[in-house]
Amino acid sequence: MSTNNPPASQSLTIAQALELANAHWNAGQAAQAEQLCLRILQVAPLQADALNLLGMMMLAYGKLDMALDYISKASQSPDAPAAIHSNLAELYRQKGLLVNAEQAARRAVKQEPTFVAAWTNLGIILQEAGKFDASLECLNCVTSLQPDNAEAHNNLANTYKLLGDMNNAKHSYQRALALRPDYAVVHSNLAVLLNDLGQIDEAVASAKRAIDINPQLADAYLNLAQIELSRMRYAEAQHWVNSIFRFSPQHVGALTAQAQLMVASQRYQEAVTSTRQALTIAPNSANTHKTLGSALHALGQHAEAEQAYLRAAELPGTVAEEALVARATLLLEIGDKDAATAAFEQALARFPGSHRVIAARCDSKLYREGDPDIAVMEAALAGEPRAPIHEQMMLHFSLGKAYLDITDSDRAFAHLHRGNAFKRASFSYDAAQTSTWMRDIAATLTPALLDRFKGAGEDSKRPIFIIGMPRSGTTLIEQILASHPDVYGAGELQALGQAVMRAGSFPYELANWSNNDLAQIAGDYLGQINRLAPDALRVIDKLPGNFLYAGLIPLLLPDARIIHCRRDPVDTCLSCYSKNFAGEQLFAYQLDELGQFYRDYQMLMAQLRQILPSDQFIEVDYEAVVDDLEGQARRLIDFIDLPWNDACLTFHETRRMIRTASVAQVRQPIYTSSKGRWHQHATHLAPLLAELGMEQA
Template identity: 65%
Template sequence: MNNNNHPVAQQLSIQEAIRQAYEHWNAGQASQAEQLCLRVLQVLPHQPDVLHLLGVIAHAYGKLDLAIEHLRKACLYPTVPAIYSSNLAEMCRQKGLLAEAEQAARRAVAQEPLLVAAWNNLGIILQESGKFDASLECLQHVIALQPDNHEAHNNLANTYKRLGRLDQAQASYQRALALRPDYAEVHSNLAFLLSDLGRFDEAVVSAEKAIDINPQLADAYFNLAQIEMSRMRYADAQRWINALLAFAPQHAGALTARAQLLIKADHHQEALACMRDVLTIAPDSANAHNVLGKALQALGQHEEAMQAFDRAVALPGTVAEEASVARASLLMETGNKEEAIAAFDRALELFPASRMVMTARCDSKTYRSDDPDIAMMEAALEQAMNPAINEQMDLHFALGKAYLDTGNSERAFFHLDQGNAIKRATFQFDVVKTGEWMKKIAAAFTPELMEKFKDAGAASERPVFVMGMPRSGTTLVEQILASHSGIHGAGELSALRHAVDRAGVFPDGIASWSKDDFARIGQDYLSRVASLAPDALRLVDKMPANFLHAGLIPLILSGARIIHCRRDPVDTCLSCYSKNFAGEQLFAYRLDELGAFHLEYQALMDSLRKVLPPDRFLEVDYENVVDDLEGEARRLIAFVDMPWEDACLSFHKTRRIVRTASVSQVRQPIYATSKGRWRRHAAYLGPLLKALGVDQPAKDLQ
């Protein structure tokens, strides 16, 4: 018998209250639906249909943890509809709980084999877990059930992309757009695919179209940032990340991308803080742990970096392959070459025929003509389904190195030319304007300026700057110095560039700077490096590009020493051309531009040589170090005013961090095989030789 004084939940039958709650929800009346659900729970605290609806409502309000809590309770009942498990699977996926998500989705499809939503969710979860073959099978099943399901075609395309089947991915995206032309997510995903194909301008247009359709589609902003990062347009990437964070401040992917940009800009502490924040939002994100590892690595916190990479490998997701490579590369960097080789081997066991592993380990080995990696990398390039443009580039550079090792110049330069051309197409660089800028630098440092401000800077004896063209012996010289007990090799620091940038426009501002301005820049530099090995009497800053600031150094740091490394110009440029640098050596990817840049660099150093204080400026020729290691090593140690130590002759045994393209070479005793190396390959160096004004040898030494 009904009593009008009873609560609403008791006036209605439980089933009627639940029915009305769902009607309110479907009518967009979330508050009324929620109130009815809560009243039902007062009577039946574990009613699964109500818990499910509360979970859906919580999810709509962005309360993902609460939504998952409700759905878990609802799914404890074996008789609930399969869609409940399917919805739980999707919410767990969004939280990054991929193992639980997969379990829930498999439970849903087992219970109701024709439930398309559950198969679709399972396909996405498997894809994000890195189980691409299983994902493909799953999503093909969805399309068999619903051939015109535009979402399924999009999801299938995403899996094809992950499998490297880019042509099929593009066809599936186009099919999804044919079914629904205003499908913003597909325009965004297609943008990322076009970027992988090297069609960057088309990619930007596609992503911007996605944003026009849905201005709050987070992935489109994120993809735009990734596209711009891939072609080194970091300011544009930052603009898109800021736009995304403006309406999604807790977007873990955007915050992770921001940290990557901070690492690129050498703001490593800020990047680390950013990643700590990300991990409070997404503690089980494999990608977040991977980028955390990179930030820690950049800060020299190698044990913590290794732990982060290990965590990234262990978590479900698609970055385990990259993190496996990162941990092996970290072992190389820290001088553990045997462990690094074993780590690369383990990575290849986990990811058989991985292009990423094969290309990443190319510097850890000397190839022989029968090395199986060569055949596998060649096969990867010849596949009908071409790898992404970045993978192609990495394969070409690795094969170029392999064929140089085996003495096959023709094949080496076939691949080096291809790899360099791909890289060069990703950014803008004007070698003429760069040359004009370097001439302006040379003109700024007159004898009068140097005399006027010779005592302006901080008088610290601690800084030692090792500079020159990349691949000119800077790492070798640093390693010799750093083998001394009183000298710390700090690697390639950006501290000087940041201190100068902070002071004003270089070199234009120099004419108006006062003595205090020069002193302030020097103190700024010293404060940036103060925490690096504070007990060391000398600190070596081995940023090659500091040659651009060589004239400024005596004015801001009157006690500093400069060591300029020189090497045969053609050998230097050839060595640059054979490397896909991690940093921005924009001049290095065309032989004619390399030659032109080297000439401008030589002209700048010729000018600065006349004005730099001779007691603080030393030039070291790579070839002389190779021919007379002890003589040159003693000269270096004497120049930095330190007592001789025999350890400087055994530099290859020194255990220290080396983060340059020369990481393998400085772990070996001195060798002469790189001296005059270019003559063996002269037939392939025509544009470089012409730019440098060097004649072809009378007889190629092939």
Template identity: 55%
Template sequence: MSSAPNANTLSIPEALNRAHAHWQAGQADQAEQYCQRVLAEWPGQADALHLLGLMAHAYGNLDLAISHLRQACLAPRAPAIYSSNLAEMLRQKGLLTEGEEAAQRAVTMDPALVPGWSNLGILLQEAGKLEQSLACLERVVVLTPDAPEAHNNLANTHRRLGRLDRAEQHYRQALALYPNYAEAHSNLAFLLTAQGQYDQAAAEARLAIELNPRLIEAYLNLADVEISRHRHGAALQALDALQAFAPQHPAGLVARAKALRQLEYTNEALGFAQQAVALTPRSAEAHHALAQVLQALGETDEALEQFEQAAALPGTVAEEALIGRATLLLESGQKVEAMAAFDRALAAFPGSVRVLTSRVDAKTFKTGDPDVAAIEALLAEGERRPLPDRMSAHFALGKAYLDMGDATRAFAHLDTANHQKRSTFSYDSAATGSWMQRIASTFTQEWPARLQGAGAPSELPVFIIGMPRSGTSLVEQILSSHSQVFGAGELSALRLAIESQGTFPELLHGLTPARAQQLGRAYLDRIEPLAHGHLRLIDKMPGNFLYAGLIPLLLPGARIIHCRRDPVDTCLSCYTKQFGGEQQFTYDQTELGEFYRYYQRLMAHWAQVLPAGRYIEVDYESVVDDLEGEARRLLAFLDLPWEDACLQFHTNRRVVRTASVNQVRQPIYKTSKGRWQAYAEHLRPLLDALGVAAP
């Protein structure tokens, strides 16, 4: 190396030594001055550029850091570690392909370079090349068996491969070597979430934050725990804490978009997702988050495009993105295209339990269906598979064996699936019954008098309420086939507005006419943009039956349609489904029957106190027996003229985003009436709870 003197007669090695000394002493300005002196004498000098890159990275300027490291690596004799460090910075920027090339170059130059193999393994992991990642990281563990970081990184790849037992083993080994290893605690939290151990997962994430308050992944994993147990407000609190010191972190923006989407703040979610894509246009995760928000906004074509981009980019969401695209095609009535998209996903991810279970409701199984054998084989792997995958597999096989007429095997899987799901949360049936009784006691016939004339008047909202699986989707599909009716699906807007005011129903005692009008107006502000000029908008959230007594006080012009169905048929249908939202009462036959009785009592009360002209009841069985008669009765209730399109509801191409998506694409069929009687011997706890005698 040349040592030509500079203006201060220092050689280049001497200047570099001083630069490193100043940097290690925390004197960044002086370190940078010496580096710049070197570069003035020797433009492109690799060591000075490398140190400037490390300094820029330390101060959060990732783009400048990458620029310096790229130049440093161009030098003919640049050490392998420089390429390794560049690879890690490129990973942090989301440039996985270039990062992989840099890491490969590093280990080619120095096959014994442990950081090089580690960085390459992590890059391959994030690019979804998991078997290659595993080989790299296993090599690192062999080379450094007492390094906790090596075990932590290897565990991450095992986890993504679905080998949860091996992943937990290596996380525990990392923590045994270094008990205060914040990253390992954070990653263990993510693993425990996949296993459905939410309390332990949250504790691990919080411990990681306590150990390292600036560990971004710990906040993201805590938010993931809370989202997994439908505590989206708590997830946002974790993300608020992250935003305080990393407001522009792309993963934080993605997580915030997801939480806001779940809370139905879709416009706000859209902004964060778009911001994440703008910051990291090559991030599959960002495009996937944007696709989900666009899907929620009903922007089907744009969502399909974003799902496609997410699947094409390097990352770990390709499988989920392909499933999301196929599911959206199914929801929008494009069944042929949807099934082809599911096939494409399965070709890309052979044996994927997520693909196999996602298309279960779109097909009718026959004996010998290869999907059944594939799902059974996945279940045979036991706890190596994440709990959510195992639950989905059991629900899927329950449905498959019901289709094939094997009730015994079907209910063996359904009972296991429901038991597993029930083990992931706390639910108190008696407390739920007491709460619903308090709701009824609060709403007497005299109570609304003091709010007479309050609320926000509008003829737009139509609420379809009832138990899940009681025909609410069918009624919405029939009515939304009318040219003046828009079916908005299941909206949480009413529940969220009410819960923002305090505990229900106690908050009602302080409800003033002005506040009632404000709440009603807040609801209308959220739904009016969805209506697209239609005279009526349907909010088909079944659980709004809890708030039925409040609806006329907040929205005196609203109409309420209560859908009813045979109690056992309703409950059986609930028991066979894994719901996307919180339906905690559905995963135990006794609790399900008890909840139905609570619901019946509350609905009997509403029938007495709700205004007759704004409330109507419709029986699923009556719709099946007399479609035209019931459709005419419902349209008259909505004060709309008759349209024949309501009889051709199954041809309606609107997006349907419920467990009934496949059923509402078919003409009326009567085989679901009295369906439960064929399975009575498997429903004893439910029948006892409902007080129904077995046939």
């Protein structure tokens, strides 16, 4: 090879060799292209174009480190063109080295101010670094240079969305689709935006349109899965995840989405396995680390969960804020309030003025008049552009709590009504169907049925069921009992309901079950709780909704204990209405439906009270515990057949994970301020009071 013009058949100049190498590469003849580039580097080791082409080949082969090495060397040439710096920026971005990526991209645009690809790279890099305003400036530059570039409008829309400017984001997506109607990625991105705007049916249609155009666009399936997950339609969400696995069995996003579904259904160990599998493929996936943190968090592996959240927060992507909030919440749940407060402050230092962080810490504090957090949240709701629907909902619930704290009833309920309306619109719930089901349960569970199956289950004194309405004191009772050294508080388990559902339709198939069927359900349930705490003498399952299955418990586990928590009906319902529950309390977001559910619950418990064995069933009133903590605590410890322990009286000092809406309350000594508090808010509770057959006070 020569730098001079050679005889035609004997040698090539570097320029000719580069031209031929590019021709081979473009023709799919990779080996020939690579050999020519390597021959050029033997003559000119720092030849930038040859190094760049080799780098792009290595990238195509999936050899990111080798690609970065070649193109980094190419960029060191004094005459390296802007395209090389732009390529280097993209490689740094893929490695998660966003500072280096930004520097390289800025060199590219400085060298060639009209280079669209470089401006695009810089805009996306800044977007991933959380520098959304700077990203917007870059991507607006791209659309001004190429106003008919559909990809540019899509990238611009993505940044507008991250800035919370939904109107401009929607306009930019629509502009991209006007330029290119079959742009599947934009239909998929628009689906996310429409979901955030609360236009769920339109969001689903947009994602399905993306799939029609490109049946292997994994992001569209993932977006559909997230939409269905957000409205608690888990079977539909799993369908879309499975659709990805059919053409991409190791897809990281699908493995992560599957893990999120596993967390939602309390299959936490399986979720850990799924996320760890994903991380072997993509170790720098921030969303996967965050999901791993959620699973470990639920398993009570606090230190590992915190590390996963911190790892997610330091990686590129858009989940850092969520991961930092999750870490602060974890610290709050394990009782380290000082560390939790510091963690929320650290999140605010990273994301100054974040209304998401400020709203998320509402349960960690008692608001006073003039609290600056209230002004921030009000401004977030009043300002433009409007926040996504799910953020507006969170802000309304947090402000409702804040105004309840400062006894401003009118403002509290203005926000609670809005927050509950947003939540209620996000899922389907048939109150009449639920009522019918509960009445069918009551009609099925008769003394004759209990006699027929007597002695059918499994003997074990370990399970303690705490049942009742949510917000009726179940967490308080669990915390008192779990302060005993021989008792493990497992929290709100779905294990009983899942075991029953695996056996058949309850209560409709119950009459056809055999003793063996009941023994199998009992064994299934015991297997799940035994894995949680193999050494504890007693294990508490405090899922309040297990009252639906309470009539089965003596048949399944004749030595188990059932504690029914009761509280003033209106105080209970008001407390439910003021909470944006993490779990499926579908009845709680509309006052009349809440009242109807409470009446049906009372009806079912009245039936169960007549048939549950007195040695297995006890009732405790929240107000009685508040008035006589020691007397009620001793009664409960005696009921579960354990010796007394004074730690049960200092339950607020017990360090254990508490993952319910009552986390802040049970970290305090007994207080009486929640007794009868509904009276001061009665004018806002008319539909509830009407359902409960009560008049306003």
